[in-house]
Amino acid sequence: MNFFFMILLCFASQMLAYFMLPTTVALSLSSKTDKLALLALKEKLTNGVPDSLPSWNKSLHFCEWQGITCGRHHTRVSALRLENQTLGGTLGPSLGNLTFLTILKLRKVNLYGGIPKQVGCLKRLQVLYLDQNHLQGEIPIELSNCSNIKVINFALNGLITGRVPTWFGSMMQLTKLYLGANDLVGTIPSSLANFSSLQLLALPENHFEGSIPYSLGRLSSLTYLSLSSNNLSGEIPHSLYNLSNIQIFDLAGNKLFGGLPTNLNLAFPNLEVFYVGGNQISGIFPSSISNLTGLRNFDISENNFNAPIPLTLGRLNKLEWFGIGENNFGRIILMPQLSAIYASSNNFGGALPNLIGNFSTHLGLFYIDNNKIYGVIPERIEQLIGLIDLTIGYNFFEGTIPDSIGKLKNLGILGLDGNKLSGNIPIIIGNLTLLSELGLSNNKFEGSIPFTIRNCTQLQLLNFSSNRLSGHMPNQTFGYLKGLIFLYLNNNSLTGPIPSDFGNLKQLSHLNLSLNKLSGEIPKDLASCLELTKLELGRNFFHGAIPLFLGLSLRFLEILDLSENNFSSIIPSKLENLTFLNNLDLSFNKLYGEVPKGGVFSNVSSISLTGNKNLCGGIPQLQLPPCIKLPAKKHKKSLKKKLVIISVIGGFVISVITFIIVHFLTRKSKRLPSSPSLRNEKLRVTYGELHEATNGFSSSNLVGTGSFGSVYKGSLPNFHY
Template identity: 40%
Template sequence: LASAIEGNETDRLALLALKQHLVGANSPGPLLSWNASLHFCYWYGIRCDRNRQRVIGLQLVRLKVAAAGTISPSIGNLSALRVVNLSDKLRLLDLSNNDLHGNIPIELNNCSSMQNINLILNSLTGKIPFGSGDYHMKNLTILTLAANCLSGGIPSSLANLSSLDFLGLSRNQLEGNIPNDLSRLSNLKVLVFSRNNLSGTIPSSIYNLSSLTYIDMGSNQLSGEIAPEIGFLFPKLGILYIGGNQFTGKIPRSLANISILDQLDINSNGFCGPVPENLGKLQNLTLLAIDYNHLGSGKDGDLDFVSSLTNCSGLKVLAIHNNRFGGVLPDSVTNLSTQIEIDLGGNLLTGKIPSSIGRLQNLVTFNLSMNHLSGPIPSSIGNLSQLSLLDLTILKEGFIFQEMNSMLITLNLSHNSFTGVFPSDIVNSKDLVELYVNNNNFIGGIPSQIGEISGLIFLHMQGNHFNGSIPLSFCLLRATESLDLSANNLSNTIPSELQKLPFLVSLNLSFNRLEGEVPQEGVFKNTSQFSIIGNQNLCGGIPEIHLPRCSENQEAKNKGSALSTQALLIMILSILIVSILVAIIVVFCWRKRSRRELINRPATPLLSVGCSRVSYQELLEATNGFSAPNLLGEGAFGTVYKGILYQHKNPIVVKVLNLQNVEAIKSFEVECEALRKIRHRNLVKVITSCSSVDFKGNHFKAIVLEFMANGSLDKWLKCDSPRHLNFGQMLDVAIDVGNALDHLHHHCESMIIHRDLKPANILLNNDMVAHVSDFGIAKILSDATGKLGFVQATSSFVKGTIGYVAPEYGMGGPTSREGDIYSYGILLLEMITGKTPTDDLFNNGSGLHNFCKMALMSLQQLKEIVDFRLLKQINDPNKSQNMKVDGDDIIWKCFVAFINVGVACSVEVPFERMKIEDAIKELHAIKRVYQYHRIVK
């Protein structure tokens, strides 16, 4: 008894000391309850043993207010602690994403059973203490200290952590050399040292770590040459990032022997000489980034290696810009992977652009800027329907083609010698966001059609010989932020409508021949946002620009100009209204005449709409004015409504994006494109989309999706739901979702990672067939990519939802298929237990995975975790006695097998997770046994 009382007092004092270190004595927050008015077993976040009243559980993860201080060494005095415990039983310490500061206590080394330490995203300082002392945490497999302020060198003592397979030290202030002793970590698979101040060469002993699959040493000051035999020493290497250092020498030819190499990024170093032609042997290569080096000789033959890359059928990013590559652009470039981003800018290339470039039908970005190319730009470029970025800045000479595709987002033709009238057809792309044609020799008027590009943000046309007036259609550029028309020969007045553009923050009209009154509202209110110098006959404006007052004649002229502008607009509107009325009459008559045909004709299938866009008006009518009764839900990216499109009886879902959320705007085109390309029985189908403005002139973007009558899986799994799945339906849903993931991961043109798989994103149709949704706003990735090379991904949002997100994402790990599989495993476990991964039951840090894994050890524990609604189904008194709950019962064996799949998919180490195709096979086997059992019974 005396021993128990002494232990209790030790726990109480240890907790008070911990509180003092974390938040201070008087700080508010979740730890306010830690005071003398309550027994410490009732304090927030504390779990005690019922019999001995000793602390066995301590939950501090993500307590933003509470966990803002130093880690007290006194935490080691909580000797009965099982979860967050510094005794010899602690296995997992996760204090990630808090505001902890101070040094990491050296006492952590006494945790001899520790397997995983995650202190990522804090403000910890001092040196790394791990591996020192008498105890070396022999069982530690994962150590991630990324995104802190740790200093000093990488300690050699880390080599004592003999079981370590994941070492993450990125984004700190570490310096000095990489220790030789790390070569003793024979189990190491992942080594991440990026974004520190490390120097010196890579020790030769590091090349002995043959088990490495992932190396990231980018953005340091490492130097020297890469071992010529590296390709023979790292046979399992999938990703190699060493960009942003000071490495020199040649690219080792032996790299071609790493047959599974997926991504090779050596950008921003001092590599020189030719690129090995045998890199084409890397048939799994998806990213090759060798930009910003000194590669090539400036002569013919420098790009011969490109021909070998045609064997890399999965290559998605080829970044070789800013080197010394010379010679002509080989025709073999048009034989590369059909969907690819190519950046050849900043080299010494000569000759013509191959006319066969049009064969790359799915070319996404193409940068040839700052070379010495000549001759015409092939008209076939205009046929590249997926091209979103075309950069032809600073070429030697050439003439322009007549039209572009409708997918182009960025077009840069600046700093060239293009002449003649600027063709209006070149702005055929209504999705254009950036247009740069500055510093050329274009003449004539500026095409008024540019004003019809409603999403244009950057428009730079300066440094040409454009004449005439500024088009009145520019008043329609409501999204434009930067407009530069300087150094041309534009004349007449400044359209007053420019002051009404809501997002315009930079306007340059200088050095033209403009005259008349300068507007005073909008962008014209701030002298730092507009420039009109070099125009001789301007007047008025705000006082700060010191222009003379406009004379009565000038005011009359401006008024007359304004009136003429208004008259022109009125005339245009009148013609438009008359045309609409005539069209309505024609349509009315036609509909009346063919009513009988329409009645007798079968209803048009909903999906026959294809990808043709609908108007804002149509969606407004379809959703009854986006009314509350039609509202299905609301999220970070927008609002979801139910509706019915005109001429279609089937209901639809309208996903309206929240344009106040920049990420939502970025995601729109990506989601449309992903959904348009992908078709699968278990993926939600896109019907159409809308990119327009509402009746107030605000931008409006929406996606129209197929409606799922049985709603989301999330609603079926809730305990208070009147509807719930039986085990047969559960198996079907699990297989459906697995098939959807398998398709996204392995059977699309580009591998797609969902990144946010959860019950709310799984929808059920009338037949209870599961459809995965919201995969379109994920990044379209190459296989297991963590980087996209020179073109950044257009979706940059969070990698998942708490509880379902893979643990490696919290450590700064790359997005991967394994991350989706983890979420899938948690989903399976939630389905069979009826417990969400954020259930209060797991406040002790155990988690749904460990909860289920432990339950597999005994039948009694298994009975306690299976959803009570499933138990009701198998314990139905109307069923045969052969259906009783027994350790040998077939149904229970099916339950165990189902849980085993969920556990195998959600293990902590990504490389050890079950493959999705294996999970589907297991689930099919369980389904066959279950169905046979049901038939026999």
């Protein structure tokens, strides 16, 4: 039924094109059909944007248009290739009129919508690439009519849904099938084993479940198998070890269990990449791997292997990626030619040898964190100039960070957390200008935070928590780290205020300064950190009011901890507006007044207000006393009474002041004018001079006596100014 419907659909498309064209020879008719089909396709592909695909115009022959290839013996479109463009449109039905098309590649061109049914009209189609777009919906059954197709690539669309069609098994010419990174569900159909010519099967990053079909072991031509990052379970079928041509074998990130065969080198003699990490595979490490001389990448991390790693692994001189992390091996083999070592979370012990400096300068990734390695960080680590990621945290390293680490200029991640390192954080850290993550937490570092970290402008994560750092946070430092997302300085002995340049951290999501000795008020500059989701300032000496901007600007807050400080204010009701806030700790401050009831305050398990003695109201579960409020009328009368009293007192005070001023001016005006030379100066006369001038205050010099005393006359020989 579908077959006849498809024939009718294709016939209708051709007839429509026929009636749109003038009568002419058959070849010209076909050419014009292709041209009209392409122009209609452009309208859909570009979503009508006129500047897109400028060469697709009527003045040029369509065989000269960008991405178009025509046949050697006819002017029909045989290939359409457009890649790495931002077309932003859809695949229109006119695609079905390009009946001579053998290659269709529309890769990474920002396509939306579904795959049109008219693709089934392309009977000559051999290669179909629609990967790295935003296509959605199910794979149309009409595609099964394209019996000559050899390559299908729908990977990295993300929205292609449904199941892998069972009719795929009828496409006998198929050699490569890419369906990775989509939204496909269900089981992997056993009918895929009918692809006798299939060389590549890539179905990673979907939602497939159930077991791997045993029938896939019949795909004898298969060189590439990737079923990683799904929900597949059960044991790896033994039939897969019959695929002797396999070069890439990737089943990582599933729920597979069981063991690996002891003769892996015989099963896969051409093996180059072997990924089974992130499963539940157990047993011994297959020593036969040492005979896979072409092996480049090997990853069995995050499983349950527990036997020692064979020393013979050292003969794999082509091995570059070596992933054995999160098992229980107990011994590590260091191979100098490696470019990546992932050996985290085993039971490796001993010291890190100084011969690590003999490793290849191509070593880019070095993960040996969460083991039992002790000793100092070797000085010769400076020779690993290719290192991009050095993660050696949660071991027993001690001593200081060697200055030589500052020579690793390509370092993007430095993880030294959870050791016994001590001393100051070296200022040489500022030389690592490409760092995106710097983790020094849970050590014994002392002293101040080096201002040179401001040179690390690429930092996204900075973790100095749980050390013994002291002093003020440096000014004009953190503001340079404008890409910082996570900042953890908690559990130290830092003092002083929060620097104002924290306001430059526009991308900051997590800020933890708790468990320090910081003081001052919360700076208003933090209002600029609009992306904050976690703000933890508890157990410091901050004071003042809880700022209003917390509820106005920081709208994405999920966690707010201001506990065990000296805040003294009401709780701002604006905090009710923080719709994402689910953890609010204001305990042990000096807060007072009414507790809001909306938002986070409506859930007693989301808030902590203990230790604030003067709070009232809130939801009943808080068991706070009710807030006492005066009735509105009484309040108005009381206010009027207060105004009257204030007015009376004010009037009386003004009257008294006026009386005093008038009295003073009146008395002044009655005084005799003083000598001009003495008006602005003080006359300085001693008691002895007065005694002599009045003849010892003789009665002959007495002028008169009044209620305030006696007045004498006398003659002073000299004035002293």
